[in-house]
Amino acid sequence: MLLLSGTLPVEDSSLIFGTIKYDGKSISLGDKYIPKELGSIGAMAMMAASATAAEALGIEAPMGVVAGDMGQGAGSAALYAYLTEQAGALGATAVTMHYILPIRKPFMEFTEMLDYWKKRPFMIADAGSMLIAKATGACRKFDLFTPDAGEICFLADPQAGHPAYVKSMLFEIDTTEVPKLIEKAYAAGNAPRYLLIKGPTDFIVDDGKIMYTISEPNIPALEPIGGTGDTITGMVSALISGGYEPIRACVIAGRANRLAGQMSNPTPATQVFEIVKHIGEAVRKVADTS
Amino acid sequence: MSSPHKRTDQYGLSRSLFLFELFRDAMRAEHVLKRAGFDTKAGAPPPEVRTGCDIAMSVPSNQVNSAEKVLLADGIPILDVVFASEGDLPPLQVSKLVKKVDFGPYLMIRIGNMKLTFEKASGVIVNISGGGCPDIPLLALRMIGQPLDKAVSPNELGFTLCAYTLQKAYEAALQAWRKMK
Numbered sequence: 001m002l003l004l005s006g007t008l009p010v011e012d013s014s015l016i017f018g019t020i021k022y023d024g025k026s027i028s029l030g031d032k033y034i035p036k037e038l039g040s041i042g043a044m045a046m047m048a049a050s051a052t053a054a055e056a057l058g059i060e061a062p063m064g065v066v067a068g069d070m071g072q073g074a075g076s077a078a079l080y081a082y083l084t085e086q087a088g089a090l091g092a093t094a095v096t097m098h099y100i101l102p103i104r105k106p107f108m109e110f111t112e113m114l115d116y117w118k119k120r121p122f123m124i125a126d127a128g129s130m131l132i133a134k135a136t137g138a139c140r141k142f143d144l145f146t147p148d149a150g151e152i153c154f155l156a157d158p159q160a161g162h163p164a165y166v167k168s169m170l171f172e173i174d175t176t177e178v179p180k181l182i183e184k185a186y187a188a189g190n191a192p193r194y195l196l197i198k199g200p201t202d203f204i205v206d207d208g209k210i211m212y213t214i215s216e217p218n219i220p221a222l223e224p225i226g227g228t229g230d231t232i233t234g235m236v237s238a239l240i241s242g243g244y245e246p247i248r249a250c251v252i253a254g255r256a257n258r259l260a261g262q263m264s265n266p267t268p269a270t271q272v273f274e275i276v277k278h279i280g281e282a283v284r285k286v287a288d289t290s
Numbered sequence: 291m292s293s294p295h296k297r298t299d300q301y302g303l304s305r306s307l308f309l310f311e312l313f314r315d316a317m318r319a320e321h322v323l324k325r326a327g328f329d330t331k332a333g334a335p336p337p338e339v340r341t342g343c344d345i346a347m348s349v350p351s352n353q354v355n356s357a358e359k360v361l362l363a364d365g366i367p368i369l370d371v372v373f374a375s376e377g378d379l380p381p382l383q384v385s386k387l388v389k390k391v392d393f394g395p396y397l398m399i400r401i402g403n404m405k406l407t408f409e410k411a412s413g414v415i416v417n418i419s420g421g422g423c424p425d426i427p428l429l430a431l432r433m434i435g436q437p438l439d440k441a442v443s444p445n446e447l448g449f450t451l452c453a454y455t456l457q458k459a460y461e462a463a464l465q466a467w468r469k470m471k
Contacts, residue, residue: 009428042427071425071449072312099424101450102341128422128452131342150403150420159380161334162343163403164455168386171402223391224398224407226419226430268396268407269416271434 002062002241003087003121004050004234005079006043006098008034010068013075015082020051020064024277027051029064040273043098045227046126048276050096050234053256056280057287059242063090073101080106088117094241096124096233102132111141122240123192126233134190135161142192144246146233149174149199155191156184178203179210194246196236198229202254204247211247214254222261227272232257235283252290256283304376306354307346308361309335309369314449316345322364323347328357333379336372343423343451348379384458390466397466401459404452406433413438413467423450438464 004020018030027039027048038044043066050062065082069075079100087095111133114120123142125133130151133139139155147155153174154163174181178197185191186208195205200223202214222228232253239249257275260282264274310316316332323330328349335346349357351373361368384401391398396416398407404426405419414437418430425448433441444457 007424007427009424009431037431038427041430042424069424070428070447071423071453076424099422099427101424102343102422104339104341126422128343128424131422135337135340135342148403148420150400151422154403159334161337161340161380162451164382164384164387164401164451165334165380166383166387166402168383171383171387171389220391221393224393224396224405224417224419226405226417226434228419268393268398269409271417 001060001090001092002050002094002096002237003090003092004043004047004062004064004096004098004237005083005100006046006066007069007075007079007100008038008043008066009070010038011070012068013078015065015067015078017065018063019061020047021061022048022051029066040271040276041227042230045272045276046098046230046234048234049231049279050238052276052279053235053283054238054242056284057242059238062238062241063092069101071101073103076101076103077106080110084110084113088113091118092121094122094124094237096126096237097129098230098233099127100129102128102135104132104136107132108136108138111138114141124233124237126229131162139190139192144194144196144236145192146196146198146229146236148229152178152181152185152197156181158188158190175199182208182210194250196232196250196254198232204250204254206247212251214251214258217258217262219258219261219266221266221268221270224268225266225270225272225275228257228261228275231272231276231279235279248290252283252286255290256286259286304351305348305374305379306351307335307348307372307374307379309339309346309372311367311369312449313344313451313454315366316347317454319347319361319366322360322366323349323357326360328353331379333381336374336378339370339372345382345451346379348374384455388462397463399459399463399466401462402455404456404459406456406459406463408438408463408467410467410470415441418456421452421456423452425449425453426456429453429456438467
């Protein structure tokens with residue numbers, strides 16, 4: 001079973017937990033419907049894509065845990081507490097951490113608690129959870145990161161505490177010399193075993209070795225669309241929880257995201273929910289041929 | 291909170307760093323300290339206390355007590371004070387981390403990990419992408435669909451360094467659009 005965690009941009013920091021259901025229009029966790037305007041941004045885009053991919057491939061529906069947080073940390077603190085104190089009893093085989101405010105102490109408590117889980121889950125991080133993993137030296141406690149260009153140059157820069165501190169010489173090459181950045185990230189211990197780097201070309205990496213690159217179909221209009229990285233993270237999480245070998249899961253997620261993007265005939269103004277609509281069909285097609 | 295009781299520059303620790311729980315408090319602190327005439331510098335906190343989305347403000351160590359009083363008088367909560375040498379405070383690089391991608395009718399501005407795309411003709415923000423902190427989805431929700439000159443600015447709603455980076459992308463987009471008009 002997969003557990004996806006992240007925040008919602010609302011004030012109420014109460015936890016919402018349950019099986020994720022997405023019907024193509026609205027998303028719910030257990031019996032709680034998420035307001036429609038929140039249903040396709042940030043962690044919700046990830047959860048919608050994950051639930052869609054799981055359903056398409058006959059994988060157990062993912063569970064989700066979210067809390068409201070507008071950037072001040074209350075909801076994130078509630079999520080860390082849940083992950084530390086309660087999530088271990090769920091028996092999740094994979095856990096994905098997404099838009100959560102980096103808070104040092106509770107994050108470290110959670111990653112230490114993982115050692116006491118009956119079976120260690122496959123740990124995936126994206127967004128703010130990658131920032132705090134690097135800041136606390138915990139990258140190797142994770143199994144997969146899904147960075148984009150701005151994030152891979154951040155992982156490659158040992159001094160940078162955030163992508164805003166990255167040396168400009170690394171920023172300049174973040175889409176043109178990705179292999180060099182991969183080498184630096186692993187050399188500094190700032191990468192988990194697997195990386196799925198999202199960009200004009202996707203790079204799939206196992207312990208520093210580039211296993212696959214994905215460049216086709218090339219759809220430049222996907223780059224500005226908020227949430228297209230979140231959908232990859234959601235898909236790859238579902239696939240891994242469904243027993244797909246991690247490298248194959250990364251390949252399928254990377255290809256399916258591009259195919260779903262192509263099916264939506266996007267412009268830079270397209271919203272990610274237009275792409276999520278096609279993820280079921282795309283992931284099924286790609287999984288059959290990859 | 292720790293307070294220095296003696297000069298630390300004899301150990302090469304010539305700067306004192308104020309740490310804050312919220313990025314927004316750090317930004318207020320910078321404003322308050324500069325207004326009060328302190329030699330203030332902003333930069334990444336030391337690795338052992340870093341969260342990944344934060345910033346510290348430093349003043350010369352021989353001014354730390356008076357700077358602390360100024361901050362507290364202004365109601366700015368200080369998480370901690372640590373000492374560092376002059377070179378220990380990596381500065382923000384956002385002014386150097388700018389890329390523009392032209393999509394014909396649309397222009398995308400990328401600063402660091404934040405992307406903001408607007409329609410050239412109308413100035414309407416059509417997409418915001420990237421970032422890792424919880425205020426970014428909120429800002430996307432509020433800003434997408436709004437013209438650049440009428441949209442809420444990330445500084446007004448954001449609390450994090452990701453929001454600060456988006457603010458810089460927003461300012462660059464506004465400037466680029468005004469040049470086009």
